[in-house]
Amino acid sequence: MKIEHILPADIERRSMEIIEEELGEICLPPMEKDVIKRVIHTSADFEYARTLRFSDAAVERGLAALRQGCTIVTDTNMACTGISQAALDKLGCRKVCFMADADVAAEAKAKGTTRAAACMDKACRLEGPVIIAVGNAPTALIRLHELMEQGKIRPELVIAVPVGFVNVVYAKELIMAGRAPYIAAKGRKGGSNIAAAICNALLYKLTRDA
Amino acid sequence: MKIEHILPADIERRSMEIIEEELGEICLPPMEKDVIKRVIHTSADFEYARTLRFSDAAVERGLAALRQGCTIVTDTNMACTGISQAALDKLGCRKVCFMADADVAAEAKAKGTTRAAACMDKACRLEGPVIIAVGNAPTALIRLHELMEQGKIRPELVIAVPVGFVNVVYAKELIMAGRAPYIAAKGRKGGSNIAAAICNALLYKLTRDA
Numbered sequence: 001m002k003i004e005h006i007l008p009a010d011i012e013r014r015s016m017e018i019i020e021e022e023l024g025e026i027c028l029p030p031m032e033k034d035v036i037k038r039v040i041h042t043s044a045d046f047e048y049a050r051t052l053r054f055s056d057a058a059v060e061r062g063l064a065a066l067r068q069g070c071t072i073v074t075d076t077n078m079a080c081t082g083i084s085q086a087a088l089d090k091l092g093c094r095k096v097c098f099m100a101d102a103d104v105a106a107e108a109k110a111k112g113t114t115r116a117a118a119c120m121d122k123a124c125r126l127e128g129p130v131i132i133a134v135g136n137a138p139t140a141l142i143r144l145h146e147l148m149e150q151g152k153i154r155p156e157l158v159i160a161v162p163v164g165f166v167n168v169v170y171a172k173e174l175i176m177a178g179r180a181p182y183i184a185a186k187g188r189k190g191g192s193n194i195a196a197a198i199c200n201a202l203l204y205k206l207t208r209d210a
Numbered sequence: 211m212k213i214e215h216i217l218p219a220d221i222e223r224r225s226m227e228i229i230e231e232e233l234g235e236i237c238l239p240p241m242e243k244d245v246i247k248r249v250i251h252t253s254a255d256f257e258y259a260r261t262l263r264f265s266d267a268a269v270e271r272g273l274a275a276l277r278q279g280c281t282i283v284t285d286t287n288m289a290c291t292g293i294s295q296a297a298l299d300k301l302g303c304r305k306v307c308f309m310a311d312a313d314v315a316a317e318a319k320a321k322g323t324t325r326a327a328a329c330m331d332k333a334c335r336l337e338g339p340v341i342i343a344v345g346n347a348p349t350a351l352i353r354l355h356e357l358m359e360q361g362k363i364r365p366e367l368v369i370a371v372p373v374g375f376v377n378v379v380y381a382k383e384l385i386m387a388g389r390a391p392y393i394a395a396k397g398r399k400g401g402s403n404i405a406a407a408i409c410n411a412l413l414y415k416l417t418r419d420a
């Protein structure tokens with residue numbers, strides 16, 4: 001095993017070339033392909049080429065929201081940290097995570113639910129267009145689905161990629177059967193890193209390709 | 211697909227039961243098994259049961275460092291964010307990430323290296339025992355290896371789980387062939403979430419089992 005000599009600035013480009021090569025002949029629409037490639041870049045897991053699902057024009061809806069200066073709401077501080085602040089700044093967008101907020105903890109305790117679910121209630125009070133990115137808690141998606149059904153929130157895009165073993169598959173299928181535009185990872189896999197990577201794939205389309 | 215009704219506090223316990231069941235008869239030492247299970251919990255990827263590698267007594271070395279109030283150095287803010295602050299506080303430990311520091315950016319530029327590599331140079335100046343947790347940049351591991359060879363840093367434990375396609379496998383093999391205690395993910399897979407999960411698995415052994 002030898003080292004590959006490469007300039008720091010070229011590492012990402014080279015990585016994407018390798019991913020492209022290994023994806024081979026899989027036919028993916030270009031808008032979605034960039035998202036899939038970035039998720040594989042962040043996970044080294046080619047399974048996402050099969051499991052990432054997009055509702056019609058989901059990527060376009062996400063890009064339109066970012067062009068309008070939307071708020072991205074995440075269900076973990078880790079996902080929030082992973083989203084490019086520089087790219088958000090260029091577009092006049094912002095990212096928020098309510099998980100550490102005292103009012104969210106109090107509401108979750110009072111209702112016997114999770115803090116992640118209570119975050120979705122808090123997201124209903126945001127002004128302007130919203131993208132919801134869930135990389136951890138299926139309870140957030142289940143509550144989001146209820147709130148959408150009740151007409152209390154209408155996200156421009158739902159990024160539904162929680163990871164895990166309890167109600168994760170169920171929660172993602174709920175979102176995929178719903179009316180909101182979504183990007184979802186079918187099955188158990190996902191994570192805060194995947195949620196952040198999808199957000200960054202969309203952000204970079206608007207800030208790097210220009 | 212139906213919902214599984216479960217109290218928020220029981221979700222993690224139930225997830226670990228499912229992981230335990232699906233791991234089946236795989237014979238793993240208990241100290242290492244808890245780390246492997248938490249990595250699978252965070253990724254839903256059972257491949258880590260095969261690919262996570264531990265040097266002799268690596269877990270014990272990590273626990274000893276945490277008991278001494280060590281500093282955990284990460285190569286991404288995302289990994290840093292994912293490490294339990296509450297558990298660190300209980301043990302008098304701390305976590306740091308130098309990636310956003312101006313002096314690190316300046317040094318990387320001057321030397322034509324990555325900021326992640328420059329972070330390892332900065333870590334040499336820390337006082338007290340150190341755990342290095344790399345979830346992203348192979349260049350950090352390669353520089354760390356050089357610094358260890360030069361006797362400039364002697365980490366209590368190296369968590370070597372960068373993800374990706376360029377020099378990632380090489381960098382991990384370098385660490386696995388070295389003298390420092392390590393926990394590494396053989397192959398391309400890993401990530402900031404994996405680095406944080408390994409740190410948390412160690413932290414929870416000392417703060418939850420008590």
